[in-house]
Amino acid sequence: MANLLWLQGGACSGNTMSFLNAEEPSACDLVTDFGVNVLWHPSLGMELGENLQKMLRALVAGELPLDIFVFEGTVVNAPDGSGEWNRFAGRPMKQWVADLAKVANFTVAIGDCATWGGIPATAPNPSESEGLQFLKRQHGGFLGKDYKSKAGLPVINVPGCPAHPDWITQIVVAVATGRGGDLSLDEFQRPKTFFTSFTQTGCTRNMHFAYKVSATEFGQRKGCLFYDLGCRGPMTHSPCNRVLWNRQSSKTRAGMPCLGCTEPEFPFFDLAPGTVFKTQTVMGVPKDMPAGVDKTGYIKLTAAAKAASPRWAEEDIFVV
């Protein structure tokens, strides 16, 4: 039995919607099979039969144990640090977050907004938003860089816009079944089990990447999206092509460039004119290289790839 509380700040509910797509386990399974006791969630229809504020205060006072505190959405600080632009249960949401994070055994940030600030924190960040323990790449965030939950872990960051339902449910199951201690986190506090491989790992366009065959525009039946269409698959950490989305596909498989949404900089370049769905280059060489590759290596690699490219690679491969 693990008590779970899920709150939303500056959020779109996309992570909740994603969570409800889960199948193994489903949201219902979490409750019936894994004994997760959802104390409150803004979308899941439990009748409380008691005062929400009373329950929140009991949690804050330590009278009711808070095993897992899930936060979705940004911490809104506007205006002028007061947080009044996002009020919840009678006070700024940020005050609830500060109090609840102190008593939580595990604190989990779901989605980019809660991890790094995401879309709302895009310049000029009108809502003065930040993530729980990061603002973009900057460590600290709302709770400060020294924050640790009662179990001794910093905020567990499950990024993505949205996070994949399995990333969410697996973390919850791990904690609920007493395996929270097995969670190992990377430098951005993401569970390594999901965020060590790349979005490109398992992409169906990998051969086109290897032979430097580019999808030059949308709607094509071949080609890699990295060279022209701004795909960030080679430098983004996520299992999107290992654990498929909605049990079917992934953005890069379907033909949509990866936006790098599990990385702190998302949305990249602050969506400045000329940066959306276009690879940024200097003298024909991408500004952002595949992880760990330098410019000289890239030029050698792509020259060799082009020279070795078989004829079939230039023909349609994802055919009717």
Added chain:
Amino acid sequence: MTAAVQTLDISPVGRVEGDLDVRVDIQDGVIVNAWTQAELFRGFEVILRDKDPQAGLVVTPRACGICGASHLTCAAWALDTAWKTEVPRNAILARNLGQIVESLQSLPRHHYGLFMIDYTNKNYSKSKYYEEAVKRWSPFTGTNYEIGVTISGRPVEIYALLGGQWPHSSYMVPGGVMCAPTLTDVTRAWSILEYFRRNWIEPVWLGCSMERYEEIKSHDDFMAWIDERPEHANSDLGLYWRMSQDIGADTYGRGYGRYVSWGYLPHEDKYNKPTIDGRNAALIMKSGVYDGKTDSHKLMDQKYTREDTLHAWYDEPGGLHPFDRTTVPTRKNAVDMDRKYSWSTAVRHEQDGRLEAGPLARQMVAGGKHGEAWQHYDPLVLDMFRKLGGASVMLRHFARMHEGIKLYRQAEHALREFRLNDPWYIKPTEKDGRGWGATEAIRGALCHWIEVQGGKIKNYQIIAPTTWNVGPRSADGARGPMEESLIGAPIADPHDPVEVGHVCRSYDSCLVCTVHAHDARTGEELARFRTA
């Protein structure tokens, strides 16, 4: 009534963009006044200023995790009209299909996850249907709750085949779509649709075939259908209808009786050169304004849209068309019911005032003879509206569910009409200009206005269905549609006013509502609870 202020929180359900506070005044057991307040501001319009023209394709689906496909649809068509693109028929079909499956997803998810839970409220324990309602619709443990919530994830698997994932793909782009589906994508999508039909729509929701249900054209037909077989009466639809009447959900939640729909699903051969003015003539589901008082229909046009800010936290002149707005948030957002009390503007039609948006509005419009002969026409819900003497909680939610069968047919149409070897995308030339894109999200009229100048966004404005519905009073003092719908609702127990919840949930607003109930004479707070 006890003198002490009692504060209650019950049934926390659906939300999307933040908190909505609803304040109601109760006098002699009836709501006599109401105020709706949106309590979260993120400033998407401010973020989009000076950004890449295509930034809306990335940002706006993230305005709402429930209606992301609908935002993407608007963002893409807005750029198409601004850039004067050509959109191939395959791309129109692929966009429509994405929009449709998002809405199909929302039907069981909202119905079981948010709406029906209230029918298991102990206040209804005297209803003869109560025991069955608890068995089927209790959260997590109800037999049909689990079926419905779990199967709601299936339709958006089709979205993933097109766009890679749901929610939050950006696969619709000016000039078409990013994908080029293959035969296996189409056949897989068919089988997902079939699964949804064979495991939920027919056995659980209808208790009959879709074909039998489609024969229903009038209120009389519907009542005859219920009586025809026990499978109909005992289906989730049959039980919903009978229990709604038993608990009186057909007697309140009326509202203004004036409705708006942008219409949606452009025909694959009629909107290939999209323009703002050419949209109405290209739609399968036509646009419209319906006035129940005069029983008259007319087409809707974006040029009539006005936003009042007298009672909203914006420091801008009121009565502006969205192209003229500047989105200047009020720094100190103090709540003052006589002045400003919401982040939502008060949207109105320049000639017809405040209008209700949503699935009921779409069905009111679908029953009109305005528009063109080939466009979708369905008289059922309008006939019910006339026979039942107006809208109600029951009819509003019925209209939402009724549309599902029609959307299913439109999904089949898209899958049949794809020409797999034809283009999916025609690369456009970026240029400056003004654009407008609209659709109907499951919960109602949604549209985006964009102005591109000097290769970047000069102005981006969004009006969501919730803006229409939960907006505060307009400059002339007229209540917002949801505020108006609350008037006259009977409150059996002022300390647990579940009736308020029904009204709010029947709108499926994208905000969780916190309802504050006050005694109209003393101003004393009686109860406070959360709803959708």
